[in-house]
Amino acid sequence: MNNYIEKVLEEVCSKNANEPEFVQAVKEVIKSIAPVITKDHEKMALLERMVEPERIITFRVPWIDDKGNVQVNRGYRVQFNGAIGPFKGGLRFHPSVNQSIMKFLAFEQTFKNSLTGLPIGGGKGGSDFDPKGKSDNEIMHFCQSFMNELQRHIGHDLDVPAGDIGVGAREVGYLFGQYRRIKNVYEAGVLTGKGLDYGGSLARKEATGFGLIYFMREMLKANNMTLEGKTVTISGSGNVAIYAAQKAFEQGAKVVAMSDSNGCIYDENGIDLNEIKRIKEVERLRIKEYQAKYPSAKYLENIKGETPKVYTIKADVVLPCATQNDINIETAKILVQNGTIAVGEGANMPTTIEAIDYLIENNVLLAPAKAANAGGVATSALEMSQNSMRYSWSFEEVDSKLNQIMTNIFAACYNTSQEFNLGINYVAAANIAGFKKVANAMMAQGVI
């Protein structure tokens, strides 16, 4: 690391001492971009500007629950970097949401969006609202109140939110309806992940999970392997997890375990994905329910403070598709001991820095989140294109564009790893490749 980078990192740590996730995300990126930092970057305070969000909006979200009680949540939108396009990134509704998590996600999103090759800047938003156990009516009222404030700050050329944890097509529908009502305009491109009847794109629902497996296919291919016959375990059972599982099966792999925050199911014959979809997408129940139909499947309950059970099951390919810092050093050691060949990050920052280093040192192929889960936001950008054209592509057209984008992203990571002698460190390679376009755009646009 050079002096300039060290100085910026020190400043980030002291200025954001109460934001551990944000500091972690910055550290991971900034440490790896040393080979492409120039004197001009330093003169123009490029890194200092890059680690400071353009704007953070926080707001009150009051709503009335089914019992008539007034509830108050906190809403956020972090508009991190708009150098290469309108701010773009999802909304997360989860009780753990705070400014540190919002900022880490928006920071990561900036480089991820750059890697897609599409003109989208980095943003993220959400709320500490907990959707678990809420009725449809409560979800709608919350979304409407959230949009009452958010509508001032978004627009199809300004900032385009989408889904993330706790926000799927149902929530995007309520958000879109309220935006349309307040603004009195049909601005389809203001949100992505919309339903297919009102401007959504085919294959957006599947895109993050499918994209993760396309990336994994390319990474294995570059190392003379395929997914055929491999066993797969997946942390999570939400949108990303489900469609990663579907594409993994299609590629000839066998998914044997999936989880939620309570525990995991292990079905050595291969998971029945239709049953998972019924439990999670339709009934919105816990994954334990899987045993009702498949009593021979095991259910392993998580123990607080211990490695999530899904990571204790031996598999060739492990796909963290739940939340940040799911894989720490202890878990990484278990994965290495179990002979894991590859880890594919469907979630954002699911692996701690220490665990990343340990996995790579032990020759585990690691598909980094910024690159490997970029298929979701890339397809969101394709949804924006279709909305602008007032036209829609077939499922096959969108899927083949997604496949090409993921193939290109892996190629960019691979070529960068070769150019800078990084071996299988695709994490550093993705950071460098994503950084370049944002850096060039910021340098070209002057001190902004």
Ligand code: NDP
């Ligand atoms: P969903 O809300 O559909 O599913 C989230 C899944 O992760 C659930 O199984 C949930 O279990 C589990 N989970 C969430 N929080 C925690 C937690 N604190 N501890 C343990 N498990 C948890 O979200 P998505 O599938 O959309 O998102 C999953 C990950 O993928 C996130 O990291 C997200 O940022 C990332 N991502 C999503 C994209 C998208 O297009 N949706 C695009 C790129 C990345 P439970 O029900 O028990 O909470």
Ligand code: 2IT
């Ligand atoms: O983390 C992510 O890339 C997402 N949640 C998807 C964002 C988007 O705008 O589609």
